Amino acid sequence: MSKKKNYELLNQTNMKTSRYAWIMMLFLFFLAFINNLDKAVIGIASVPIMKELHLNPTEWGLVGSSFYWLYAISAIVVGGMADTHSSKKLIIWLSIIWASVQFLTLVIIGLPSLIFTRIVLGAGEGPASAVAAAVIGKWLPKEKYAIGFAFIFLGTLLGPAIGSPILLSLMKTHGWRSAFLATGILGFVLLVIWVIFAKESPKELGLASPSQSETQSKNTPSIGWRQFFKIIATKNFILIILTGMASYWLIALNLIWFPNFYENVKHFEGSRLKLAVSLPFLITAVLQFIIASLSDRSYRKTKNIRKSRIAYVSILMFLSAIGLFLATIVKSSLLAMILLSISPGLCTVSLVLLPVILFETVSDKNIGKAQGVFTSLSTIASIIAPLVFGAIIQKSSSQVVGFNHGFQITALLILIIGILFWFGVRPESNKIVSNQSSNKTF
Numbered sequence: 001m002s003k004k005k006n007y008e009l010l011n012q013t014n015m016k017t018s019r020y021a022w023i024m025m026l027f028l029f030f031l032a033f034i035n036n037l038d039k040a041v042i043g044i045a046s047v048p049i050m051k052e053l054h055l056n057p058t059e060w061g062l063v064g065s066s067f068y069w070l071y072a073i074s075a076i077v078v079g080g081m082a083d084t085h086s087s088k089k090l091i092i093w094l095s096i097i098w099a100s101v102q103f104l105t106l107v108i109i110g111l112p113s114l115i116f117t118r119i120v121l122g123a124g125e126g127p128a129s130a131v132a133a134a135v136i137g138k139w140l141p142k143e144k145y146a147i148g149f150a151f152i153f154l155g156t157l158l159g160p161a162i163g164s165p166i167l168l169s170l171m172k173t174h175g176w177r178s179a180f181l182a183t184g185i186l187g188f189v190l191l192v193i194w195v196i197f198a199k200e201s202p203k204e205l206g207l208a209s210p211s212q213s214e215t216q217s218k219n220t221p222s223i224g225w226r227q228f229f230k231i232i233a234t235k236n237f238i239l240i241i242l243t244g245m246a247s248y249w250l251i252a253l254n255l256i257w258f259p260n261f262y263e264n265v266k267h268f269e270g271s272r273l274k275l276a277v278s279l280p281f282l283i284t285a286v287l288q289f290i291i292a293s294l295s296d297r298s299y300r301k302t303k304n305i306r307k308s309r310i311a312y313v314s315i316l317m318f319l320s321a322i323g324l325f326l327a328t329i330v331k332s333s334l335l336a337m338i339l340l341s342i343s344p345g346l347c348t349v350s351l352v353l354l355p356v357i358l359f360e361t362v363s364d365k366n367i368g369k370a371q372g373v374f375t376s377l378s379t380i381a382s383i384i385a386p387l388v389f390g391a392i393i394q395k396s397s398s399q400v401v402g403f404n405h406g407f408q409i410t411a412l413l414i415l416i417i418g419i420l421f422w423f424g425v426r427p428e429s430n431k432i433v434s435n436q437s438s439n440k441t442f
């Protein structure tokens with residue numbers, strides 16, 4: 001075969017790989033869509049559930065926190081499995097858990113049974129990002145990781161953004177249990193689609209893998225958990241985790257407490273309540289692809305992680321903190337809603353880039369472990385945030401005062417960690433996991 005034909009065949013193969021890679025990203029988008037809608041439905045139904053089960057703010061904070069009790073553990077365990085086991089099969093089992101728990105929630109009779117369903121759902125959803133990261137590592141080169149993660153986070157945003165108004169209307173007519181029934185059915189439909197059409201890797205189609213991933217696979221073996229955990233003590237890793245924790249803190253509040261705030265404090269109802277619940281996700285959906293594209297473009301040009309990744313995250317955290325604080329002092333309910341929509345949105349966008357910063361120094365064979373540890377440690381904040389916020393509200397002189405104090409404390413936390421991240425993260429001077437290093441490095 002001539003060189004020209006060889007080139008044409010290789011080019012055709014790369015085009016096919018790229019085309020199906022984006023199909024796989026689309027699958028991840030829909031899985032993230034239902035995954036996050038499953039999380040958000042509890043916040044959407046908070047008011048009727050609290051009334052029916054006679055729950056106070058502290059108890060509701062416990063419900064929100066319980067989702068993350070096994071979330072971190074499962075993220076590490078199953079995330080590590082994603083490096084050596086079939087990503088497609090892992091997602092199948094996780095999807096079965098997501099959908100089944102939604103149906104189980106239909107028969108809850110009190111606080112213990114509600115907490116049980118949240119614990120099981122958290123265990124099923126904890127590893128989702130780690131397994132998805134493993135899929136991205138098989139289908140995309142590293143210079144496109146930000147866009148790959150943007151697909152996932154777009155699903156996490158549009159799930160609540162599109163689904164929340166529909167579920168609110170459904171609950172108004174048929175009660176809060178109808179929302180869980182709807183998400184359960186949708187989950188099983190998407191599961192069937194994944195089983196039929198998803199592929200494990202480009203090799204399953206007889207296509208070439210991303211060239212960069214092939215090079216990394218040859219140069220860097222998968223390391224064991226004992227060696228991997230030695231990286232946690234590094235300054236870079238600690239600051240990445242702290243920044244992730246600050247983001248997840250605000251995101252957890254947005255899912256668990258923001259709908260309650262709009263309904264009980266701002267007295268939103270009807271279309272205004274639907275808009276308030278959906279707006280943060282719509283804003284972030286627009287921002288994340290813009291920022292991810294700019295970050296990827298900057299990285300391709302400069303190959304400088306600090307300029308193309310770290311600077312973006314620091315700016316996002318700073319703006320998020322400012323927006324959250326301003327929301328507590330403005331008098332206009334409309335302006336407060338806009339600020340409270342932008343602030344968690346910016347934190348969510350930062351979570352698109354944080355794993356990318358981590359993965360710049362992690363081989364594709366260790367992506368599952370890296371993302372699993374990142375997710376498990378970062379989401380510890382999601383365990384604490386609903387409890388702390390609920391306690392602040394209950395101990396304050398009024399709900400208005402309690403919510404404002406909670407927002408202000410959160411803003412200060414995000415601001416401090418954003419500053420530390422900017423000044424402290426130096427991947428080039430303190431590698432988290434080197435792609436060229438041997439296991440002796442650890």
